[in-house]
Amino acid sequence: MTEGKTEQSARTRQALIGAAEELIALHGVSAVSSRQISKAAGQGNNYAVGHHFGSKDDLIRATLTTHNIPIDRLRQKALDEIGPDPQVRDWIRCLVCPEIEYLGELGAPTYFARFFANVSSDPATTVLLYEQMGESEPLLAILEGFYGVLPEFPDDVLEIRNNMTRHIIVNTLADIERAAEAGDHPGTPWEHRCEIVVDALTGMWLAPVTPLAP
Template identity: 40%
Template sequence: MSRPTKSDRGSETRELILVTAERLFAEHGVEAVSNRQVSEAAGQSNNSAVSYHFGTKEDLVLAIVRRHYEPVERRRTEMLAEITGSPDLRDWMSCLVRPITEHLASLGSPSWYARFLAQVTTHPSWRELVSKEAVSARSMQQTIEGTFRLVPRLPEEVLQERSYMGRLLLVHMCAERERALHEGTARPRSTWESTAAGLVDALVGVWLAPVTARR
């Protein structure tokens, strides 16, 4: 084995910082944790290691998101190819949900990514940053377009609202499952696959629910 080069050590440090920050943000929220605390918890003697390797806290949060992005995007692209033109909303909800639940399953336990996303989603400014990133993915765009083709004509505010409800359910149900797995309780569902099935059913229910006439 050759000696690790300076650039190997740099990328190991980056990785260590990413993993540490993800866990701390998942446990305490993004606002509650400083770059300095992340550097310390990652065992860096230099308190400005985060700034050196990533820049601002925004850059760090985006780097955590992008780390999980590629496998999710790849899986969703595969799944979309299998359902081209499907008239079944369930297929499109599956393309939304399963790339994420399968990725989370592949991480083993404890993972922190779902709880990290739940924390990020609870604060409007962080949520906007991350959802802009997520929605810009080509596979996500196609999934949204496929969904909108199949839902009944909805007033714009209802469309926005149900998109938001879908994100809420997806993020928080995955976070709850990840936490239950970590803590050794089996609630609310016993496998990632049954979590996905429950989410797909519920999202189809939300999208197809009749809209009460407005007063």
């Protein structure tokens, strides 16, 4: 009896995660309520989110974790395969390609990349992403290696290029997901998409810095 209830609870949690991901992907974080998520997950109890997760933020955390665990495995694989003297482009590949590869593995339609983009752009939930980043050992190792080979930048340049990198990765993934759902460019392999993004980010990071005018 207990095992049956445990399995049912696990199925309900997964249904709530799937519903939250799709609704937030399509409508944004603030436009979606816990009650709407419960209804979309087929739950008669309007308080199913609170019962199974505690809060909508906790549900968002669980949704991020569901995807970040397999993405971390791909990050670790990229780290294990990196050459003996990695440079800026090599580290950017480690940063970008696991996420694009994972998106390719999911198939279409998917909602994770757009969910991630909307969570990233909402000031109330951006902190949840930084929590996840701080818990990812492969990601922290990639970032440490990346910053270790960068040229020396003024603080404001580093901050802006960091923000640009985050926006490019997050929104490009959402665009790829959206295009896949629409059936655009069906024969384009994820490896090619990865190289396009890596080329662009490498060019940005190695671009010259205009000195501050006196």
